[in-house]
Every structure is written in C-alpha cells, then in structure tokens.
Amino acid sequence: CCEDTGRYEFLTKEFIDRLAAYVHERMQAEGGGKIVEVGAGSGALSYFLNQSLGAMGSPHRCVASDADFRPAPRQRLGVSAKDGAYPVEPLDVQAALAKHEPAMVLCAWMPMDMDWSADFRATPTLKEYILVGEADFGACGNLDTTWATFPGWTRTDLHDLSRYQLQRYDSEFYAGNSVTVSFRRDAALDLFD
Numbered sequence: 001c002c003e004d005t006g007r008y009e010f011l012t013k014e015f016i017d018r019l020a021a022y023v024h025e026r027m028q029a030e031g032g033g034k035i036v037e038v039g040a041g042s043g044a045l046s047y048f049l050n051q052s053l054g055a056m057g058s059p060h061r062c063v064a065s066d067a068d069f070r071p072a073p074r075q076r077l078g079v080s081a082k083d084g085a086y087p088v089e090p091l092d093v094q095a096a097l098a099k100h101e102p103a104m105v106l107c108a109w110m111p112m113d114m115d116w117s118a119d120f121r122a123t124p125t126l127k128e129y130i131l132v133g134e135a136d137f138g139a140c141g142n143l144d145t146t147w148a149t150f151p152g153w154t155r156t157d158l159h160d161l162s163r164y165q166l167q168r169y170d171s172e173f174y175a176g177n178s179v180t181v182s183f184r185r186d187a188a189l190d191l192f193d
Helices: 013-029 044-055 093-100 117-121
Strands: 035-037 062-064 104-108 128-133 153-157 179-185
Touching: 013 044, 013 104, 035 044, 035 093, 044 062, 044 104, 093 117, 117 128, 117 179
Parallel strands: 035 062, 035 104, 104 128
Antiparallel strands: 128 179, 153 179
C-alpha cells in the first residue's frame, strides 16, 4: 500500500528525463540559481532528477529537503549513501527556502490540506515553483489555495511531462491523475530586475 511505503508517484525514466530537460531549459533562461525540492520524503525525485541532469551535461542540481525525516521503512531504500538512503537535508519548508534562497522549487505530493505555495511566492529569489501530484481536487495540498492562480504568477499545466506520470491509483481504466504544474513569477513582478 502506498501509505505504508510512502510512494505515491512511480518515477518513470520518461517523466524524469522530461522534467530534467524542462528544469535545465528554465534555469538557463533565468540565468541559473538554486533548485530545492521541499517535502522530498525519500529524496528519490531529486536523486533521479540530478542523475538525468548530469547525464545531459546540465550544471544544475536539486537539493532535497524534508523536515519529517521519519519515512516508511521501505521508502528510504536507495543507492546514493552508505546507509542506502538518498541525500535529504532535514529542513522544513521555511528553513529550506531561507537557507538556499532558490530560483526554483519542486514539490511532489504536498500533504493533503496543507499549503506551502504562499511560502514559495513570498521567497524573493523564486522565479518558478513546480507542483507534482493530484491537482485541483484536494488530494495534494489545499483545494482552494495550492493550485489556484495568484496575481503576479502564471500557471502552466505541463502536459508533456504529465503524460509520463504514473501514480498510486492509475490503472487501465483510471489513469492520468497525477500532473505536473508550473507557477512562474510574472516578469512585471520579477524581483531580480
């Protein structure tokens, strides 16, 4: 069961490679900066994203962070450290944003009824945040705020990435429920200019 293992999204190579290409393109267009994944759980998304970025020759890397460092027993199985765990900084959302001052934030499967997007938008260095998960019906984040469009930010559903996503309930008859959505700071509100 997904709740036992902490796995809600199955990270396909196709999804990871397209996410890496998107992240690289956006970071190049914005002149670089730091990338942080918040609520990273096991750190698998950042780990495989970084592998793909490296394989394409991109200089950009993502730092995984998560304050609730008590994942399900099998969730931490990985390949990048001596203890078998992917690297994850033990920081909550606000601490990760303050420490890294990112240009881009990734967040996959934000906990239900929580909303960190206001913290993202309040980060002066942030150009874009990307949400992955069940959107617009409350299974990830807060139905009223997480997936909403706010003044100064443009929402873009990233269909080319979403079509390669596979989540916990997908099946032959019920598929495509996890999506990837970008929220980009409008140029008029760009705090770097």
